[in-house]
Amino acid sequence: MLKMAGNKSYTIVEYFGGDCGYRCGYCKNDVGNFSHGMWSHTMTVQDYQDLIDRGWRRSGKYVYKPKLNKTCCPQYTIRCHALKFQPSKSHKKILKKISKFISKGELPKGQDDGEPMDSVCEDACPREPSKACHSEEKCASIKDIQKELPECPAITEAQKEVADAAPTSSETSRKDQGSVQDERTTATAPKPGMGADPGRPPCRKAKDLRKERRLQKEQIRQNTDGVSSIVSPTPPSPAPSSQPKLLEDFINESLPDNSSHCLEFRRFLCDSPLEAEHSPDGPEVGYGSFHQQYWLDGRIVAVGVLDILPTCVSSVYLYYHPDFASLSLGSYSALREIAFTRQLQKQSPKLSYYYLGFYIHSCPKMRYKGQYRPSDLLCPETYAWVPIEQCLPHLENTRYARFNQDPDAGDARVLKDVGRALVLYRRSVMPYAAYSRKRKGSSDETEVQQYASLVGQDCAERILLYRA
Template identity: 35%
Template sequence: MVTSLLYVLALNIYVYFKQEYLMMSNASDFAVQKQHQQYSIVEYIGYNGGGTCGYCHKEEANPTNIGMWARSLSVSHYNELLDRGIRRSGKYLYKPMIANTCCPQYTIRLDVNSFRLSRAQKKVLRRMNDFLQKDVRPNERQKITEYNVVKKKTERSTISSNSQVKRVQDNEEKIPLELRKKGRKKKVLRQERAFQKMRDKGINIMEAQRIRREKEESRRRTLNSFIITYSPETFKHKLEVRLVDVNSSQFYETFQESFKLYEKYQTTVHHNASCNRNGYRVFLADSPLFSDEKGGSKSMALGSYHQQYYLDGRLIAVGVVDVLPRCLSAKYLYYDPDYEFLTLGTYTALREIAFTQELAKERPQLHYYYMGFYIHSCQKMRYKKCFRPSDLLCDRSFTWVPLEKCLEMMERYGERIEAFAPDAPVAENCPIESVRCLYKMNILSYQILLNLPDFKETETFMEEYARIVGPVAREMLLYRN
C-alpha cells in the first residue's frame, strides 16, 4: 500500500506538472496519430523523499525513493516495472531505495494457483458468512468474558511457572541426556513402526504417502468454497462486489460516494483531516495505464479498476487494483470503520486472490497476486506474510525468492537485505545509448539524440534511468525537452 507521504508527494508533483501537461498531451497525440499506436511516455523526476517516514514516523535525512511521472503506460510495461521494484501512486512511479530508507520495502507476490488458506483466514471468511446469513456480530459481553478467562489463566500459569522454573533449573542437569531426548524420539519411533508394518505387508511406503497426501488435499477446503451465493430467503444481508473501470461512466457516477467513504476512512483510521476530492482523484482515480493486449476476445480488458463492496446497497469498502498481463496488483484499500469487526482488510485481500484465480482460467499466465511492499519492521504490514506461498523480490538480481528464506535472512542479518539471491547474476540493464526518447515529437534513441545540433545535454540522470528501468527502457519513451 502507498503511504500518506507518497500521497502528498504525488499531489505536489501533479500541481508542478500542470503546465507540462499540455506539452505532454501534444506528445501523446503525436504518438496516437502515428499508425494509431499508443506509447508509454514517462518523464524522469529523480530522487524524492526525506522528511517523516510514513511507516515508523521517524525523520529521514536522505532521499528514500526514485521517481518518474507517467503520461501514459502500457499494462505490459508496468508489469515489467513491477518486477524491478517500481510501483505507481496515481501517475507517479517510484522505486524505494533500500539502502536509504529507515523501513526497507520489498515487493511481495503470491502465486494464487498454490495458495493455501490458513486457519485465521478461514475464520475471517466464516465470520463474514455468519454475518451475511445470520447477522452474527461480535458480542461485547462475550469478549469481556473471554478476556477475563484468559487473564485468570495467564495469572495462574505465571504463578505456577515462577515456582516451577527454579525446580526445572535445579533438576535439569540431573536428568540424563538420553531421557531428555526420549520425548523427541517418540514420534520418530511411532513413524518407524508404522513403516515397518507396511514393509511386512509388502506396501510401497512412498506410494502410500502419496495417496495419503492426495486424500488430505481433496479434503482441503478451497477459497472459492467459502464464497457463498446470496439467497433472499435465507440471508440477512446481501454483499455485492462490483468491478468498475476507472475510465467508465459507472466510475464517475460513483465517484462522490467513493470519495466520501475514503474521507471517512482517512479521518477515522489515519486521523488525516486534509482530504479533498482533487487529492483523492490524483492518488486513487488517475491512472496512466492502457491495454496493449492483442485481440479483444477476453471477457474484460486489462487496466485499472476499483473493486467496490456494497452491503445492502451501501458502499463499505473499495479495493484499488491493476489487472496486468501476469498479475493482479493490489494498490490500496479503504473501508467503512463501522464494519471493522468484519476484518475487511483480510477479507477483501482473499476476495482479490479469488478474483485472480478466476482471471487465471482465461489468462493462464495471470496467476500472481502482488500485495505491494512487505516491510518487516512495520507491524501493520506483517499480515502479508500470512498469505502463502509468497515470494520477495531480490533488489539486485530482480529474481523472486521464497518468503521463508528471506525471513530467515532478515532475522539473521537484519531487515536491510539488498540481495536475497546473492549468487544470482546482477539484473540486465539497458545500455544508455539504446534508451528510447521522445524529443520535439520525434522518437529516437539517446545515441541519435546526442548528435542532434539543437540538443545540448544538461542532465546527468540517463545512466540512472537506464539502470532503474532496465531493458524496457528500449521500448518506453523517455520525454526530453
C-alpha cells in the same frame, strides 16, 4: 497515449530523481524515506508489469521505487502464488465471520484485530515535485467516493477488491486437512480422585470419536439394500486424509434464502495512467485499472482499486466505511482478490500471481502480507523472485538484504547502452544518442543514465522519457 505507425502505444514518463529524504509513514522518521520517482502521463500494462518486477509501484500516476539500501524502512515487492494459495486458520475465521454477518446479521463487536492499510493518511509514499503526498488520495471518506463513482451497470460479476489487511501476529497459519469444525472444547479443572480406573477402557480422543461417527454415517448412507449396517465399536482404521477446502469453497458457501444482508460486488474501469487493453488470449474484462465496489443492502461500504496486468493482479488500495471495520474488510478483500486472480487465470493462463504491494519486515504491523503463502520477495539486486521462507532469516539480521545467494547472478536486464533509450523531444520520438547530438552538449546524461539503469535496458528502449 501516444500512438505511432502500426498503432503502437507508448508509455510517457518524466523522471524526478530521488536524492532528498522525506517523512516515513511507518517509523515516522522525518527524513529517512528515500525513493526514485517519475510521473507517468500514460503507461501500457506491459511496461507497468515490467516495472513492478523491478521494484517500482504506482500511487495514482506517480510511480516510485524505494532506495532499499538507504531508506529507513525497506519495502520489498511481494507476490503470492494464487493458484497454490490455501487459506490459513485466521483467513478462514474472517471468511466465516463475513458469512455469519450476511446470513444472521450479527456485526462483530469492537474493532478488528488491526487492519493496517498501506499508510492511509500517512506520508509513506514518496512525494512528487509539488510536495503533495499522493497517499492523500486514500484519505477520502466513503461518502465522498459515493458522489464520485459512476452509476453504471456492473461490467462483470464481482470479486474485486484489495487492500492490505492483517491478521494479528499471534495467529499462525496451518493447513487444515478436513472441514472446519464447529465444536469447541472448554477446559475445566480436574476433580480430585485416585487416577484412572484400571477396570474401565481408556479415554479416547474427541478427534477419533468424530471420525468414528462420520464413518458410521457414511456406511449407513452407502447401504442401499435397506438393511441396517452393523458398525464395530472398535476404533476404525485411519481414513485417508481428505483434500483441504479451497478458498472458493469458503467464499461461495451457500447462504440461507432469508439472509439478513445482501453483499454484492461491481467492477468499473477507473482513472489511472494505465491504458485499458484487450487481448485475444487475455481476460474477458481486459487489462487496466478497475474500481471494485462492495454494496451491502444497496449501500456502498467499500471501494477497492486493482490493476489487472499480463501476469498478475496487483493490489492498489481499499477504502472502507469505518462502521464496518470489525468485519476485517481489508483481509476479506485480499482473499477475494486471490480468488479473482484464480478466476482470471482460467481465461489467461499466464496471469497467475497476486501482488500485495510491498512487504516491510522492519515494520511489524506490515508483516501480515507474508502470511499469504506461498509467496516470493523480489531480490533488490538481481530482480529474481525468491521464496519468502529463504528471505526472512536475512531480514532478521539486517534491514537490507540481497536475497539471491548466487554470487554470480546479476540483473538480466541491466542497462548496456544508454544511447538506445528512447526520449520524447519536441513531439518526436528518438534514441537518446540522437537527442544528444541535436542538443550538442546536453548536460542531462547522468540523470538519463540513472533513470535507464533503474527501469532496465528493455523498458528504456520502449518507454518514452520526456525531455523539455
